[in-house]
Amino acid sequence: AGFRLLGGVYVAIPPTDGGRLPSEQLGLELGIHEDQLRWFTESGELIPLPEEAECQRAEQEHQRAEQAEQQLQQVQEQQQALLEKLRSLSPAQRQALGLDGPQ
Template sequence: MFVTAQQLEKQMPDATRLLSDEPEMETSLHYMQLLLLVTCLEWLWRDHNDFFIGANLTIYFSRQQLRNRDFRGPDFFLVKDTEKHPRSSWVVWEEDGRYPDLIIELLSESTADVDRNLKKSLYENRFHTPEYFWFSPENLEFVGFELVGNKYQEIVPDRRGWCWSEVLGLYLGVENGKLRYFTFDGELVPTPEEAAMEAQQAAIEAQQIAIEMQQTAIEAQQQVSQTELRLEEEQQRSQRLAEHLRSLGVDPDSLN
């Protein structure tokens, strides 16, 4: 039975003291992948203040969950159209009954079965999360689902193996062993460091172009100067010749 946010709030008067209770990421591969997902999206939406990203953060949604200490926090989740501020956990009844709009689980040997089955069922039937993806940083298994009606249907990847996310307005796909975001046009969404390097490289290239243009201008000016010098030399030769002809009693104009 669905429990309203108001009912949950009455059940849990101490909700504000609920802290996240998730285990550490299993490997450095998982940690780096999670960091990549967070930082890239934060950078892309750096001018927005209407979303929240949870990274290995507990979602509290019912008294039974607390009684059983069955927290089931996703590795990565996104809630759109909400206030962007730090949270120690996501407490559904304190967030107007909002559940994640998108969840990504990072598979590991110990969690893969739970992620593919129990969590998938939870996100489908209780959270009604519109999109659910899982990815293994170890063997690169990547699958996406979208909620159609009340059931998850697998998202058919394109020829590149990428899955389109309506929630993100981006593709998710594997690139160099990492799950990355891509724009509709296929451009990789960079990390802040990659963006800084790209900007630096663009600045270097722009500077090189400016130097080349300046060098071209200098060479053109040199050519103009050389042409002017040749014309001046020819004019001087003509003047000397005319003076020589006059010294011989010959009018140079009469020769034209």
């Protein structure tokens, strides 16, 4: 149980529906997560520890890098397909498209 000092008297802080103790001063709630005392937002979201936040950041960066690599591969494949298509054009088609200088 938690207590708050009001007018020189300690008054019990009732737990939230989730069983956590709210802190009006911090706008957070104190509760148990995996046998550890942890902070939660008022909406019940667990606030990550610094090492957890770093791990999440690293995972997000890894996912962004994978996405960028996939996009690069797609662009390279499209570029290769276009080059092959251009190479298959006849000289007259290339000239009509303005790809070859005047002959």
